Amino acid sequence: MRTRRGILYPVAGAPTMNSRKRLKLSSPGFNFFNILPDDIVLSILVRVGSTADCPADFVSALATCKRFNDLGLNSVVLSKVSAETFAMKAESWSACVHRFLQRCSDAGNVEAAYTLGMIQFYCFQNRRNGAALMAKAAIRSHAPALYSLAIIQFNGSGGSKNVKDLIGGVILCARAAFLGHIDALRELGHCLKDGYGIGKNITEGQRFLIEANARELAAICSKHSSGFMSGHRLRGANPAVTCSHLISDFGFNLPPPKSHPSNRFLASWFADRIPDPALRVCSYAGCGRPETRMHEFRRCSVCGVNNYCSRGCQARDWTMGHTKSCSPSVRVLNINAGAQ
Template identity: 75%
Template sequence: MKTRRRNYNPVAGAPTTSHRKRVKLTTSIGHNFFNMLPDDIVLSIFIKVGSTADCPSDFVAGVSTCRRFKTLGVNSLVLSKASAETFAVKAGNWSEFAHRFLQRCSDAGNVEASYTLGMIQFYCFQNRRIGAALMAKAAIKSHAPALYSLAIIQFNGSGGSKNIKDLIGGVTLCARAAFLGHIDAIRELGHCLKDGYGIGKNTVEGQRFLIEANARELSTICSKHSSALLSGDRKNLHLLVSDFGFCLPCSRSHPANRFLVDWFGDRRLDPALRVCCYGGCGRPETRVNEFRRCSVCSVMNYCSRGCQARDWTMGHNKNCRPPVRL
């Protein structure tokens, strides 16, 4: 007498052979294994992707994969850890959506988003108070580029008259950024000490800061090009850094500065106003004759000593000549 094989409930007991085949088929064809992952694990993956993104598309591609990823990808934990390159939007692609995304990241506590949006608001849309507040929000959390940018604003009196310059405030912000290792801030502080600009004159200490800035710059560039140097390509070492005659390859500027370069490259600025001549800066004047001129050629204009030193190493040292007097 044949006995009928009992189909066990897969939850309560072992499944039959036919049921195992059905489970395997469903798992291999119709099931998405990501649905099995807890939200915490998916969030940790997105945090890693956002914090290491090299361009906005790296982050957008992950978020737009499915509805669940779209929800988890804009979680405040993910947005607060996104890298600076995640916000490297091009000026031609600027939109209300990009503005809302940056603002949302800033509200989540992302210092890079606060700094980038602050620079855009301050210089591109001339919302000086909002832009300065966003940069200050990043500076409070020890964001070195934000501290240095606010120092430049104080040194130049940007957004107001020449009389509102705050040299002591600029030196204080610059010193904090220098303490955090910002190379341009270290160099700026060195020149302030040498010239007695906003601080007591101390030539020896100022020279020490300039040497430290050049040493840090040399170390940074060499570490990025170590493979080329080890293979025998030493042509980048025969020129040295800014103040002491050596020239090194230009490091990639911050996404906020790249946005300014694109923005003012495509738009006509007031003819009376000038843009910083260092190609990696992009800052424009907020009033006539705000930036300092090169003391030799009187042609190039710079928002800061840091930009002047970088442009010098990028080729101005070869073209700088005193004006011909007739």
């Protein structure tokens, strides 16, 4: 029997559409994953990529099935992939890795743009493309990219000594400091105290150095909240007098901070392949930046042995153990050995 719209009434005992669907869903071997909408699968992959702790976490998800592999390379997913997904070692570098980083960068992933920019600038001496990729991340308020560009401007990396742009470096450093970058805060504080690229303002420089120490201590306490403060106390009453000191100078045993994946890649890349033996690598193990010309980096003013690309790396290395090995006698011994 038909209705006015021409639709047949269900025959008694015949399975309806819902009952047929239930029969199909309950049939053995039915895959519920196939009926999930693509939007849900994409949201799952975005979550996996944004929380990945290593490249294998994301790669193993893509290798699960063809659908994951196809949707995992969607621009929505690639734009949200975490920085640790790009934490590959130097021996793992290949054309496929380069294409993946470039694809993530084209999708709008600032971490991929920054990582690929650092590799291009320092490892392959492609200064123009590397700086452009870092600038692409810096425009999106990526603090490490802003600070790296500031280091390039301060040192004149990739050019002669005369191409240094101290004012540009201060502006980039101030932007990174505004975003809470600890090394940028410390660098800006020293620039203000020394009048380096900016008008000299000792009081304001001291304020930035105090804020850098406070942020560093807060970051460490948040990661190591249990038992870190026990057995430690600050020595020194006036913070205005000791503001240029580091947290480690007050008796704190600081755990080594985790470097950005791009810095870890540079450290492994230049561990055994310095393009020029006369060029030096930053003495802070967590940096990995090499000199782009001779005598680009600053020497430690006490021992004269260690070289640093920035004040931030010098402060990090001092905290990590240079305070114990730094001695004027080391420099005297090296000078005497060179004279002989």
